Amino acid sequence: MVLDEISLQVRAGELVVVEGQRASGKSSLARVAAVLRRPDAGEVWIGERDVAPLQDTSLPFVRRNIGYYSGDLPLLPRFSVLENVMVAAAARGFEPAQARELALRALGRVGVVGAATRAPASLSTAERRLVALARALAGAPPLVIVDDPSAHLAASDAGAVLSAILGVVEVGGAALCTSPDGAFAEAVVRAGGRRVRLEGGRVLAGGGPIGIVGAVARRPAAPVVRVEARR
């Protein structure tokens, strides 16, 4: 595991962007926070529970409260765009009719609702990424983790992505983004988010062990996600 002595919290109503170069441990951090990977040692708190020691069979019940986006998670080629987004809402327990409505709303939020009936193969790379992001946002999960959302996107699309993520935060959700893109991180900070720099698996903060740059707390709340990972 590339993460080393990292400690990070994201509170309800808060957007945190973890900025770092390639191989700095951003994606590992995102996967650990999304409960898709266990840290070698340490704690991962989702809400009021440390999920690191949970058995594999319990993890799905945690995951369905997390909207996770990564370029590694592909769209299902034999499903339509709408169905691809509906699967996440389905996993969160919504009936098909509700899931359809939520999926259309999520697609609208990232600006690709017009592609709802198309097959993923007919989409551009940027459109595919936006659809995958809509999948993470569908059903308004309380925690959204977005790994490198601005990759392969034009500046205008990246703006739409940020706007969609802020939509989650505005309704009280927590959002954790990772990005190697300084401009995107800067945009997050301008929008009221908090920036954390990561290098070599460690959080940098002016030499301190825990680096939280420009922390913004909109309201006092218990952390939605707290990751303390050690090698």
Place this chain on the structure above:
Amino acid sequence: MTRAWLLRRLVGDGRRHGLALLALALAFGVVAFAAAGARLVGRAAAPPAAPSARVIAYLDEGVDAARAAELERVLASLPGVEAVRAVSAREGLDELRGALGARATVLEGVGPDLLAPSLEVVARPAAASALAIRLGRLRGVADVDLVSAAPAPRAPDARRPARLGVALAGALGLLAVVAALAVLRARLRVELSLWLAVGLTRAASVRPALWLAMAAGVAGVALGGVGASWAAGAWLGVGALPAREVALGAAGLVVLAFFASRVALRIPEAAGAA
């Protein structure tokens, strides 16, 4: 995941993976055809059943009717015994006369107690020898005569080509099952990984595909069984297998279909992170 979603996924998966499921059904059909065919060919090639053996136990002179009846009852309960008949001295003499035919004149002048009363036992050939030894040890039995049936001559196995064909079909069928399941797994792998990543349990992720694979297996087994019965009737002149045998064989193959599908569709939990 709600029932409505399960139904939706069943219909969707059935449509999307129809060809792979059809291939799986056909593969199980070939396996079932081979399994039922093996039994049917075996029946067609089986030698005719050997006739039953006869064991005659001659009773001591002092054995009264009550003891004879008790012996008859005991013998009837022994394994391998098909029938027991008490033969009195007079009946024995009459049977001997009948057997001698024209030469029965040699018996003129003999009294009705020439022969001892006896118990005539009809037994399975395989059990006859052991039965004769046990009879000889019984109190009240003077002598035992084993009239064993000669084993039926072993006919040359005229069904050898059919046996080979069935074995080949079985091997090919199993290979086809493995191949069809591998194709289904490859087609479903990304989908199942995604279901895991969005928070479905492993069981819920796999359930629709497993049910469809099972349905394909059951359909294939039924198709193969019916096909084998028809082929055996048309080519070998053999009737249908007993219902119990069919039910047991089909159940075995369905269990095989279930476990094979389950193993093939087992996607590791870590795949959700891929």
